[in-house]
Amino acid sequence: xxxxxxxxxxxxxxxxxxxxxxxxxxxxxxxxxxxxxxxxxxxxxxxxxxxxxxxxxxxxxxxxxxxxxxxxxxxxxxxxxxxxxxxxxxxxxxxxxxxxxxxxxxxxxxxxxxxxxxxxxxxxxxxxxxxxxxxxxxxxxxxxxxxxxxxxxxxxxxxxxxxxxxxxxxxxxxxxxxxxxxxxxxxxxxxxxxxxxxxxxxxxxxxxxxxxxxxxxxxxxxxxxxxxxxxxxxxxxxxxxxxxxxxxxxxxxxxxxxxxxxxxxxxxxxxxxxxxxxxxxxxxxxxxxxxxxxxxxxxxxxxxxxxxxxxxxxxxxxxxxxxxxxxxxxxxxxxxxxxx
Amino acid sequence: xxxxxxxxxxxxxxxxxxxxxxxxxxxxxxxxxxxxxxxxxxxxxxxxxxxxxxxxxxxxxxxxxxxxxxxxxxxxxxxxxxxxxxxxxxxxxxxxxxxxxxxxxxxxxxxxxxxxxxxxxxxxxxxxxxxxxxxxxxxxxxxxxxxxxxxxxxxxxxxxxxxxxxxxxxxxxxxxxxxxxxxxxxxxxxxxxxxxxxxxxxxxxxxxxxxxxxxxxxxxxxxxxxxxxxxxxxxxxxxxxxxxxxxxxxxxxxxxxxxxxxxxxxxxxxxxxxxxxxxxxxxxxxxxxxxxxxxxxxxxxxxxxxxxxxxxxxxxxxxxxxxxxxxxxxxxxxxxxxxx
Numbered sequence: 001x002x003x004x005x006x007x008x009x010x011x012x013x014x015x016x017x018x019x020x021x022x023x024x025x026x027x028x029x030x031x032x033x034x035x036x037x038x039x040x041x042x043x044x045x046x047x048x049x050x051x052x053x054x055x056x057x058x059x060x061x062x063x064x065x066x067x068x069x070x071x072x073x074x075x076x077x078x079x080x081x082x083x084x085x086x087x088x089x090x091x092x093x094x095x096x097x098x099x100x101x102x103x104x105x106x107x108x109x110x111x112x113x114x115x116x117x118x119x120x121x122x123x124x125x126x127x128x129x130x131x132x133x134x135x136x137x138x139x140x141x142x143x144x145x146x147x148x149x150x151x152x153x154x155x156x157x158x159x160x161x162x163x164x165x166x167x168x169x170x171x172x173x174x175x176x177x178x179x180x181x182x183x184x185x186x187x188x189x190x191x192x193x194x195x196x197x198x199x200x201x202x203x204x205x206x207x208x209x210x211x212x213x214x215x216x217x218x219x220x221x222x223x224x225x226x227x228x229x230x231x232x233x234x235x236x237x238x239x240x241x242x243x244x245x246x247x248x249x250x251x252x253x254x255x256x257x258x259x260x261x262x263x264x265x266x267x268x269x270x271x272x273x274x275x276x277x278x279x280x281x282x283x284x285x286x287x288x289x290x291x292x293x294x295x296x297x298x299x300x301x302x303x304x305x306x307x308x309x310x311x312x313x314x315x316x317x318x319x320x321x322x323x324x325x326x327x328x329x330x331x332x333x334x335x336x337x338x339x340x
Numbered sequence: 341x342x343x344x345x346x347x348x349x350x351x352x353x354x355x356x357x358x359x360x361x362x363x364x365x366x367x368x369x370x371x372x373x374x375x376x377x378x379x380x381x382x383x384x385x386x387x388x389x390x391x392x393x394x395x396x397x398x399x400x401x402x403x404x405x406x407x408x409x410x411x412x413x414x415x416x417x418x419x420x421x422x423x424x425x426x427x428x429x430x431x432x433x434x435x436x437x438x439x440x441x442x443x444x445x446x447x448x449x450x451x452x453x454x455x456x457x458x459x460x461x462x463x464x465x466x467x468x469x470x471x472x473x474x475x476x477x478x479x480x481x482x483x484x485x486x487x488x489x490x491x492x493x494x495x496x497x498x499x500x501x502x503x504x505x506x507x508x509x510x511x512x513x514x515x516x517x518x519x520x521x522x523x524x525x526x527x528x529x530x531x532x533x534x535x536x537x538x539x540x541x542x543x544x545x546x547x548x549x550x551x552x553x554x555x556x557x558x559x560x561x562x563x564x565x566x567x568x569x570x571x572x573x574x575x576x577x578x579x580x581x582x583x584x585x586x587x588x589x590x591x592x593x594x595x596x597x598x599x600x601x602x603x604x605x606x607x608x609x610x611x612x613x614x615x616x617x618x619x620x621x622x623x624x625x626x627x628x629x630x631x632x633x634x635x636x637x638x639x640x641x642x643x644x645x646x647x648x649x650x651x652x653x654x655x656x657x658x659x660x661x662x663x664x665x666x667x668x669x670x671x672x673x674x675x676x677x678x679x680x
Contacts, residue, residue, distance in 0.1 A: 053609065062611070131379045240621075251605060257603075260599060262600055262601040262603075263597075264566070264570075264588075267614060268586065268616035269403060271622070273615040274613070275607075276609070277611050278611055
């Protein structure tokens, strides 16, 4: 059999917020999988902030940029339609990095079979049980090195990674100060791990809001946002604070050079340790980390201690819109694209 | 007996480069030491960049500011003149934090007796065998975590700390790229540990100069300078680079807010670990570190693998001038004030 499917190609490098003109939807026809290959139809794909830097290939980055003219990639959950490899059969659910496509053919070795625990949707492998979950877990615990009773400040706290960070932090007996972009998100994070929630768009001063929420200062900053949030974290940090630099979404659509934090000297004055990471390489460098995640996270979900929200857009034709909502705060929790 | 002596008081908080108006020299008369006290005449005092932040009390710093109206402090080597404590007798050489004074009386517990190895002047306890030496040693080895063959970029490399860093780095089989502020300093550091020396005041582009000197990228950045040097280090860093944030002297006399590094997102993109430290607290937090320094450094000096320069101004009346030369590049190696 052969199928026609659509996939989204990156045609030019966005300057500022990406627009439709930077992309092109193409319809491709593929034949049956050759020996050792598998034909997969995607059911869900993930859109994540880190994809924005990949659209331009940031200076000296170790995240490879998307190639111009080619379909983009990203994590996706699909169903095997036809298999020419003994390890897979039609109906199997598989995880791949072949997002931004309705269907695809790849060698079987590029697929990971998943089975869904009772009550957990398959798309959880794109969120709490997948890359964002591991990012939250490994960043907070491995780089943040939390001690019970410490205070963590989380920016982007209603996003996928941020919302898991808040709940893992609570499990680890931390005080959690969460920054989000709406009152609705404040309410959600207060119900899910946060001791204090700040709608940064509504407060007159983010610095004063964090000082009020954490008069004892912050010991860990989990950064998803950068920019002013990072300056506020530097200003409110305690001695020996750990800054987990996961992302700086506020800066991803900058045109030109945004000044960095004016108070970076606080790194010296307060003996701060600031560490960036990419989830995959951190896991590779830290023996046992991924195994611990795969043990702890399902257990916490089973115990009801980790919950999550999803924001879903339908159809690959809306995938770009879903992606762009990450930058305007349109998502509560994990932003997903339902493909079929 | 009693003596009259001079000491320098901080009278107002400098804005920009400190001037004579911020200070006042006072003459004090003290009597004989009381029971358990010791009268010391200073022979040498140290001036160091970190004293500049202490003159204003930087925002949320954990380095206590100098009190207005009081004499400043800092490390000093002196000679015991009169002792009312059995642990000291006249003629003993002692280390204290009672710099910026010609003489003083303190409880014996605030003094540390020193004895000078053959061929090493007593003032080495203010430099290579003292705080700057420990700063270089602990910063490079504990925070930098060097592996033989890696490349380290050192800013302020002809200063006290920087010049020790270059030589320790060479002992540890690192490739050393040194940034300094004159051709004379280039020549010195090339003779003392550096594989490449850059006169940052003379090159058209510091970024291009570092790229040329280290086409393989830098694995460790030992920061004494901040500002553009930090941006260049972020741009040329390799994945998993370590940034040892010792100081940012280029920014200490800023009036108003200087923008931070525009490319701070590289911390995420390259999984950089950036850690600030204050020598004393790092040593306290790291068992065995100071002991290792006290074992290694004299040994390296004895073997001729660590050398140092001194720039000396005479008399406490010139101490402030010596201090200010730290910011104009007037010193080669350790800046010292010879008091008697």
